[in-house]
Amino acid sequence: MDPIKVVENAFSTGVELPEFNAGDTITVHYKIKEGNKERVQNFRGVVIQKKGGSTGTFTVRKMSGNIGVERIFPMDSPFIEQIDINKYGKVRRARIFYLRELTGKKARIKEKRQK
Amino acid sequence: MPGLIGKKIGMTSVFSVEGKNIPCTVIEAGPCVVTQVRTMDVDGYESVQLGYEDKKEKHTTKAEFGHFKKAGTSPKRKVVEFKDFEGDLNLGDTVGVDLFEENDWIDVTGISKGKGFQGVVKRHGFAGVGQTTHGQHNRLRAPGSLGASSYPSRVFKGMRMAGRDGGKTVTIQNLQVIKVIPESNLLVVKGSVPGAKGSYLIVQK
Numbered sequence: 153m154d155p156i157k158v159v160e161n162a163f164s165t166g167v168e169l170p171e172f173n174a175g176d177t178i179t180v181h182y183k184i185k186e187g188n189k190e191r192v193q194n195f196r197g198v199v200i201q202k203k204g205g206s207t208g209t210f211t212v213r214k215m216s217g218n219i220g221v222e223r224i225f226p227m228d229s230p231f232i233e234q235i236d237i238n239k240y241g242k243v244r245r246a247r248i249f250y251l252r253e254l255t256g257k258k259a260r261i262k263e264k265r266q267k
Numbered sequence: 268m269p270g271l272i273g274k275k276i277g278m279t280s281v282f283s284v285e286g287k288n289i290p291c292t293v294i295e296a297g298p299c300v301v302t303q304v305r306t307m308d309v310d311g312y313e314s315v316q317l318g319y320e321d322k323k324e325k326h327t328t329k330a331e332f333g334h335f336k337k338a339g340t341s342p343k344r345k346v347v348e349f350k351d352f353e354g355d356l357n358l359g360d361t362v363g364v365d366l367f368e369e370n371d372w373i374d375v376t377g378i379s380k381g382k383g384f385q386g387v388v389k390r391h392g393f394a395g396v397g398q399t400t401h402g403q404h405n406r407l408r409a410p411g412s413l414g415a416s417s418y419p420s421r422v423f424k425g426m427r428m429a430g431r432d433g434g435k436t437v438t439i440q441n442l443q444v445i446k447v448i449p450e451s452n453l454l455v456v457k458g459s460v461p462g463a464k465g466s467y468l469i470v471q472k
Binding site (some may be wrong): 153155156158159160162163165185206207226228229230231 | 276277279280281282286288291293295446448451453455
């Protein structure tokens with residue numbers, strides 16, 4: 153086995169994340185530390201890119217009022233508790249950065265039909 | 268310092284217990300075989316010679332082969348001497364990664380990646396000219412003056428100039444060991460390490 157994989161397995165949290173891709177709408181439940189208290193916050197938005205292998209990241213974009221907010225999460229972050237997939241989107245590219253220029257009705261993504 | 272011979276495998280990143288993302292290098296260290304023990308009586312100093320990674324007999328000279336045969340091992344590619352090993356090591360003993368523990372501070376020596384012929388900005392960290400206007404157009408990364416004119420009328424020896432960069436022996440001190448995986452002889456070290464993937468390293472405590 154590849155030695156790098158051996159190391160990554162030794163450090164993995166064991167949390168299995170569901171399969172998702174660019175264009176899908178997801179909710180990320182992630183833990184936040186405030187002082188010594190820990191609570192779970194949700195971030196719901198559209199995945200606009202996924203990159204990297206086992207140490208990769210994904211970017212989620214949401215509209216907070218009129219302002220677009222993007223957050224980058226590491227795939228193997230120990231702070232991610234759970235990921236819910238709300239919608240499977242139908243998009244033609246892996247990085248849907250054109251979404252940043254669109255607002256309102258134009259920023260909608262067609263839903264993919266599930267078999 | 269006691270140590271091992273190893274090989275750079277590559278880099279990755281792991282999350283610590285506190286949730287910090289740590290960049291780290293994976294090193295395959297050992298297992299090394301004691302190929303010679305130097306003693307005060309015979310050699311005038313004490314040290315242990317370790318060998319790492321097998322090589323074929325047809326690539327070994329007869330003299331080398333005899334040396335390894337004396338230790339009762341197969342011929343080794345890389346042979347290095349280390350001092351101050353704790354306890355008695357005898358000819359033919361094996362030393363593994365369990366020499367190191369988590370949170371140990373180690374020094375890693377390797378040969379840095381060759382950079383070819385480089386200018387002074389990359390090779391010696393000169394700042395360059397620093398301006399693109401006020402008469403500068405083709406000397407952005409130039410070294411500037413090499414010295415005074417009528418006295419000494421020459422350039423001092425050792426003046427830092429452009430030339431071959433990289434490919435030198437480099438030691439990085441005080442790297443923290445994040446994890447030791449004895450089953451696969453792996454050492455996970457915080458930060459980077461000189462050399463290309465697959466190059467030999469000397470890991471010392």
